[in-house]
Amino acid sequence: MTDLHDSLPDLMRRATEDLQPATPELVARGIRRGKVLRRRRTALAGLSGAAAVLATVGIIVGSTQLLQHGAAPAVEPAAPPRAHHLTRAVTPAETLATLLPKSLHRSKAATSDDGTLSVVLDDGKGGGLLTVDMMTAQPNTDCNGSPAGACTVEPDGTVYVAYANRPLYADENPGGIAVTTVEVFYPDGRQISLSNYNAPKDQGVEHSRPAPILSITQLTQIARSKQWVYPPRVS
Structure with a gap:
């Protein structure tokens, strides 16, 4: 019977010998992806102001809760725009x-x-x-x-x-x-x-x-x- 302590190193070596280390190209793609996401967040804040910032924060908080509790975050329906009743001077x-x-x-x-x-x-x-x-x-x-x-x-x-x-x-x-x-x-x-x-x-x-x-x-x-x-x- 083969000693388990003698075969464990060999088993680990064979299990990981086909895995490739992170290449510079893979790292570069990750960096570019992060820049794209940051630009999108910046554009969202510029177009929608405070409402967009709050929406982004809600997404982040909801994602954190999802990871912590394994439950899908509740999405609040967007409030309908307020109607502005314009008055027109009677001719x-x-x-x-x-x-x-x-x-x-x-x-x-x-x-x-x-x-x-x-x-x-x-x-x-x-x-x-x-x-x-x-x-x-x-x-x-x-x-x-x-x-x-x-x-x-x-x-x-x-x-x-x-x-x-x-x-x-x-x-x-x-x-x-x-x-x-x-x-x-x-x-x-x-x-x-x-x-x-x-x-x-x-x-x-x-x-x-x-x-x-x-x-x-x-x-x-x-x-x-x-x-x-x-x-x-x-x-």
Whole structure:
């Protein structure tokens, strides 16, 4: 019987004689692989910031637990991105569309270079132009310059102007055009003016109806609506 102590060295020699020592090429590949992984980690941190760093740490910790406990690390599902609700300033045309009587037919709203909004209304008895002017400027605190008897200063300082079916261009108005107007000047400088004509234009045409479609009461309700979004002061 062969002595075990005599054969053990020979057995170990034969078991390892086919194994090759680590070559310089194998070491070099390992170094290159480590550099690639480091570059990837650096890029991940640069693109995703702190979130990527935390994700990398989680992977490392999970891998360590896997090696220590032999269990697969739990992967937390990514939180859905938070929705950002953007608010858009309502345009005068959109606001006006919600304030006009639904029974009226109206043309497509147009805005001139000076910011005047205009739309032609029709109740089936003739069309009439409606214009809206809005701005924020130096507050108007009195009735100077307003038509006599058509202006009031309210207790809070708001100046209110209104007149109905007033002829335009008294000296040159062959078309018989008249206008109903409401103007509101708030103490903080917000101003709004609505004018409704008894013709589809404010000049150069014949009147299409005896009086404008909208009354002073209707124009006042529209002008005083809280839905209007005023432009910032530019003067």
